[in-house]
Amino acid sequence: MRNVFKKKAWLGAAAVALALAACSQADMGTKTATTTSKEAVASNTVVAGGPVVMRRLTQKQYEQTIADLFGKDIIVGGPFEPDQREAGLLAVGAGQVSVAASGVEQYNKMGRNIAAQVVDEKNRTVLIGCTPANAKQPDDACAKQFLARVGKFLYRRPLTDSELNSRVAAAHEAAKLRGNFYLGLETSLATLLVSPQFLFVQEATVTDKKGNIRLDGYSKASRLSFLLWNNAPDDELLAAAAKGDLDTPKGLAKQVDRMIASPRLEDGLRAFFTDMLEFDRYETLSKDSTLYPKFNFKVGEEEKEQTLRTIVDHLITRNGDYRDLFTTRHTYLTRTLAAIYEVPLKSVNAGWQPYEFAPDSGHAGILTHASFVSLHSHPGRTSPTLRGKALREALLCQRVPDPPGNVNFAIVQDTNNPNFKTVRQRLTAHATEAMCTGCHKIMDPMGLALENFDTVGGYRKDENGTKIDASGELDGVKFNDAAGLGQVLRNNANATSCVVNRIYSYGLGRKPTKSETEWLKTVALKNFEADGYKIPMLLKRIATSDTFFRVIPADTAAPKVAAAQ
Amino acid sequence: MSASERIATRRRVLKGMMGGAAVTVGLPLLDCFLNTNGTAMAATGASVPNVFGTWFWGCGLTPGRWEPSKVGANFDIKPEIAPLEPYKKHLNVYSGMKAYLDGKPPRPHSSGRQAAFSGDVPADGKELASIDSLISDVIGGRTRFRSLEVACTGNPRDTVSRRSATVANSSEGSAARFYARVFGPEFKDPNSADFKPDPRALAEKSALTAVKEERIALMNQLGASDKQRLDEYFTSLRELEKRLELELVKPAPVAACSTPKDPGKTAGENGKYYSGVDIDGVIENNKLFSQIMAYALACDQTRVFNISFSDAQSSLRKAGDTTTHHILTHEEAIDEKLGYQPRATWFTTVIMAGLAETVKHLASIREGDKTLLDRTLLFASSDGGFAKIHSTENIPMFTVGGAGGRIKTGMHIQAKGDAVTRVGLTLQQVMGVSASSWGTMSMQTSKPFSEIIA
């Protein structure tokens, strides 16, 4: 059976644990493991840590690194290999994937194109920083200077002598073969860009005086930088790593404070929530253009942006309570989105406008944003089941089992059946099947609360002429509509433990180990609560914690350790 | 040793092997050089290699509406596979094939596909190497591309091709990009008279040494699973190296090779192509992809290919309709008079027409008195049998093409609950994989359908 059904005690209110267990037990025909493991790890206990995981750079991380190093005008191109979602996060999937032959082919092409732009006549003066004695000949001194500088940012640590020397030699030989210093440099730079040390974030460990294994300074810098900025470390952070500052609480705190105060924190938060809310799926989202002509690719981008802006505004600008994301009526709209929501914009100057949905608009919280209801719908109709599943999985960190095999769907009639005008009626019929009822019970009531929002996020009062009933319940708490659902979700303990757990996994590229999980529950979550559920504070506490950097030796960390959680 | 020296060295090896005369001719020599299983092609390129492809669609076919009644040769064509009628003599139908789960949890729309294409359904849901990868290990290493994957939905994630749990061969979703990848500036026309090795390729190949040199130091730092992933990366890097080597040698002439039309030039607005699950766009993509793929095979740019017509669960849809093929399979009532689901079945027929379209392009490339289809083995299958109930029994399986005479065609193989792996094992043996058994537990088999192996 899937070990994900093992509910961690702290993860859920009892009712949910039971619901999910029932869903797996009664209908899956599989063993349940509802044992509530409670091996206590006191907050002052040293947490064992977990294995280091080699993570493939995401598209955004790749792009940000290149933009920082060579400027935003450099065209990176694509396509990138698709990411893989594991344990609710692409960041965790990034720790489990490698690169196919076609992927290396593509990375090579991108690397070659980027390198060609860097050495291009119009850029070379600024980007290379030195001039060869003779442009038609190799110039090892200039090549070395350039490759050492960019290598440090691409590998997120200084190149070793042998790495640098082999790159200089490559530039030398390529310059000879191609009869041009710049083309030689281009070839050599391209190899840095296709190197696994650039394409994978690899963490190195050192054994300290006490015999403990810990991350080295540069690896700490990368961990911090990708967590907080979704980007490679900057000069200052690398310098701090080189000096050993990150190994002292004071030095670490100084850098974390600087990073959290930086505007780049927004990049980091955007990347995290893009991952957690599965916004990568917008790349392939399509809607029926006959039924929903307002939707197109650009609208999809704006839907995503609306929610990210709302999150950044709420969590950073307003320093708001994370839970209020599920109830806030403050958001940002464009003319196009306002048309989707069928609301007028007071000021329609170009671009994004702050907007507050009216109290009786039905819109409250990010669940009622088009991004959520649209992403978890079919192209031509809504899906309470998909929406409920996404809510359980993405926002509450629960795992809804796959539907069973050999299920009888015969009871579910098509949408033209006059007896079943609304989705609720159709689903109710379906869910009376014993085989299906367990799981639908944990998805549908929440999904049905969002039925006032059509497939693209527009508000509707009825379906096929019948008024929509948007009432439901979540873990035993009843509500009448989407706003009510948002309120209940806000007060659901799983929502807050989920985001703590996700941020931590995101920072490591793997699921937390047992002892880390316990630490998250007993320390991080408690502090999150005490801090008023402020995400920047949570980030700070994680990033300055000892736990976040604790590692266990690689070889004992077989992949199953992470997977078994 | 510099790169040019290495090339020279290899040339010397070739010269030694071939006795000198034809050394400067090029690619087939490289082929010989790489080929270790004794099926070397003649330097003239006269003996053309076999190619293998997969063609995937989601949501199976309706039981009773595709399996021929007659077993063996001269079988009858049932309605849902009617579009394949013109290719009957190239077609094998395998019915009654089943995926055994041995108590492992079924994953709708994935267990059946895993069984059919990877021969196993791991309990933890992890993916395994797919059959095309096993075959490409034998036949795929001598061309520019080890394999080529396309998804008619435009979604790179729609692929059945995997090298391992951690490496998926993602699909190309745009016909224009696919064309550019195969027939763009890096394409060396094998029939072109002049050939000049590109110093850039030479320099690049040489410079890659710097990356390869990092390998050992890196490996020492990693845990077991990361080591494996890094190894996979370096295997992929080796493919890149091979491509660069190929760029440096004049390719052998291939009589049937010509360049297809660039769809980027005939595309609609801004050369943008359809991406999504609307059936009309998917059909158009399949047509474009199939054509470019056939030309790529004819030009020996790859010998392994994978076409995904739909996503894993066939979310295909008609514009303006609230439902998808997938939803219809579950929710549409079985018409009492007809005995099947008319709207869902409409999609399966369109899908089979898509398969016929792909076959048409393979058959349209003439190679002497034969066609590309004759040396192709195209394996088409789905994620299950009767989609209405997520069945993993009676999974529809077809092969089209004669694999250069290695497989008998025009046959209906009727199994009664045999493991799907029997088909996969048969295909592997036909394509020269030295496998004597495939699959695990109830799906382990050492019995290919020897009656059709020629």
Add this chain to the structure above:
Amino acid sequence: MVFNRVFGRMFSRASALSVAGAAVALMSAQNAGASETRGYAVNWFTVATIATPKNCPKGLNPLSDDYYKRELKRLGYKDAEVEKLMKDFPSGEYVPLVTMRGRVDGKPTNVFANPWSQPDPGLFLVEGKDGYGFNLDGKTGPNDFVDPETKETGIDNGFWRAVGCTHNYHISAPEYANYPYAQWDGTRDTSGAWLLEIGGVDNWTNDDDVTVTIDKAIDVIQRDANGNTVRDMTFRVDPSSRSKTVVKAKIKNGELRTDAFNMQFVADPGVMPEFKLKNAKMRLTFKQDGSLFAYLGGYHEWLPIYWSMAQGGWTFEHSTGIDLPAQYYALKKLADFDPDPKTGENRAISGTWSFDAVPAYIVHPETVAQK
């Protein structure tokens, strides 16, 4: 900035199915007696056309390859020469010759800028009675049409008579005549949207005192996935009054008809700088999906209509098939309004246009709205 009194639409898509019912519901929900305003943005704007065989008994006017041959022969070229000149049609050696096919003092003259410089070749004009529009002058004359929808007689539509037997305009709704289609297709992506507000409505089926306001927006429309104007979008009204028209109207059995009005609208400088109607009328109906469809008739100066076509010159001729000087003479002949006090020749021609419009939110500048 303030919004119009009541936002354009207070209804969900579904309840707009029953317009009248929804209006009643709204009234009871708000303070009784409050009237409602709805905003719309124009989707497609075109010439109201109807192609019937009766309208063009002599057939349709020749296309450009035919009349170019005719003109070249008129200019003295032999048959063989004409064939040679025309062999690469639509481009070729003939192009400068037909462009300069006018003659002033015997010298070749640009015929598009000086259409009078060639003799009138004569056009087949609409001879039947089928034509959309309004009885603008209150009279029923021999040249007047019968509206195919309302069956009203005395319909003034001189423009239709002039263009209705060209290949380009000989077409019926829901198809659009090619040239206005192309014009609008470009205009609406680059110019401010054409807005319509219907205000002071207490009852959407019968109300004898409502106000129709035509405005131009600062904002351009956006297109949806089907190429139509996106519904429910917000538009700011151009604060200058250059394009504003306010007219009283009545709704009877769900059909709205305006009083006569004059309108001016700053249109697309690349097509026709100003769309100016005199003695205009409009009738419109509300559709189930919340959109509306309207006919707009009135007198427009005919020379600007000619210039809007003639600026395309030879390209216009061979792409639309319309013979520009011939069209010039036809418009001049059929002009039926506003005689020049000096020459007595009419300076305006009656015409009918149609458009559909989708629900929109309209934002007025405060200064204007508070008047």
